[in-house]
Amino acid sequence: MSQDGISRAVLDQAVQVLGNVLSFQHPADSVLSRYFREQRSLGQRDRAFIAESVYAVLRRLRWLRRLAGFRATPRQLLLAWLVRGEGLSLRRLDAALNAEEKSWAGEIKAKEVGDETLGERTDLPDWLVRRLSARFDEEGLIALARGLNRPAPLDLRVNTLKMSRDAVLAALAESGVEASAGAFSPVAIRLAGKPALQRHPLFLDGAVEVQDEGSQLLGYLLAPRRGELVVDFCAGAGGKTLLLGALMRNTGRLYAFDVAERRLAKLKPRMARAGLSNVHPVVIASETDGRVKRLAGKADRVLVDAPCSGLGTLRRNPDLKWRQSDVSVDELVLKQAAILDAAARLVRQGGRLVYATCSLLAEENDAIVDAFLAAHPDFVQLSAAEVLAKQGIALACGDRLSLLPQVHDTDGFFAAVLERRQS
Secondary structure, eight states, X not given: OOSSOOOHHHHHHHHHHHHHHTTTSSOHHHHHHHHHHHOTTOOHHHHHHHHHHHHHHHHTHHHHHHHHOTTOOHHHHHHHIIIIISOOOTXXXXXXXXXXXXXXXXXXXXXXXXXXXXXXXXXXXXXXXXXXXXXXXXXXXXXXXXXXXXXXXXXXXXXXXXXXXXXXXXXXXXXXXXXXXXXXXTTEEEESSOOOOTXXXXXXXXXXXXXXXXXXXXXXXXXXXXXXXXXXXXXXXXXXXXXXXXXXXXXXXXXXXXXXXXXXXXXXXXXXXXXXOSEEEEEOSXXXXXXXHTTTTTEEEEEEEOOOOOGGGTTTOTTHXXXXXXXXXXXXXHHHHXXXXXXXXXXXXXXXXXXXXXOOOGGGXXXXXXXXXXXXXXXXXXXXXXXXXXXXXXXXXXXXXXXXXXXXXXXXXXXXXEEEOOO
């Protein structure tokens, strides 16, 4: 793609990728990654155009279908985005379009959109509008949608076992990367752009990891101490595990449980790069696995970052709003309750349990915690704001953490801090 216009070849490639993504058979990021691996000759500018265009269409899909027609092809959706969302002139698209497409694009550029439903105004499916309307009024829902429909910034977490945040900021500045300290997390850095970091010395040396600032706060809610026995119950690829290990100063024992062996396998090279030797990854069959039961009543701290709808991460994963459904959320709620119940059995008297999701739905958040507390009188809730304040983090979040993209400029996160009573 030249600076002056878009070539037909690169537009065709973007349409091909978009068509694959809109089948919703696989996550959008994995479809793009696979395509770029196969098309190694693609330049950086063309890759950026393809990725940004695909994500933009996913974010604004409902509005674009209202504009271009519900049966619009991937090509028509992409053209509608370029001429209306991006505001590109037809001159810039001249080399990419035939006469019929130019005529259609001109009509779309001038088209008036009539009265829109709330789902169309927010680019959310109706089932999600209905569920979110229990928590947000119309004005609040529109503000939330605006926040979710903006691309996410790139955040780093500093590995304090290797360097201080000030030292990392200085090193980034020296290498020409514009960055600033995060607003909340003591180890967060926000980058001004989205530079490629995989080969940056700070990344290769394990001094930084990519991690949303909101996600980092979950580690500070758990607040593990040196020498403790800590469990990351749903560790995944281990982003939060690495933070917990650093907060423990590489002492004690930190178990990283997950049911997905492939995800957990990604943790081992990250542990080595981070210089952590206190982490023990364990693949479990389910939350009732015997290796889980052996730790009953022994853990000082347990983090449950539960499998969820992921709707708080729509800035990064806009396809999730089209891939999830009422049915999938109801299935997740049953799983979340079972996982929290199983994880709670590991917590010793006086120990701490943190339940967290990257969901915006009350069903996956407050309802799960309320039901758990009602069924487990041996647990009490601690104020999330007070737990963070004790670590020098000023965040007026009340008893339960609730982060929103339009308010905090982080992904959407929920967390509750629970403590097992001393008998």
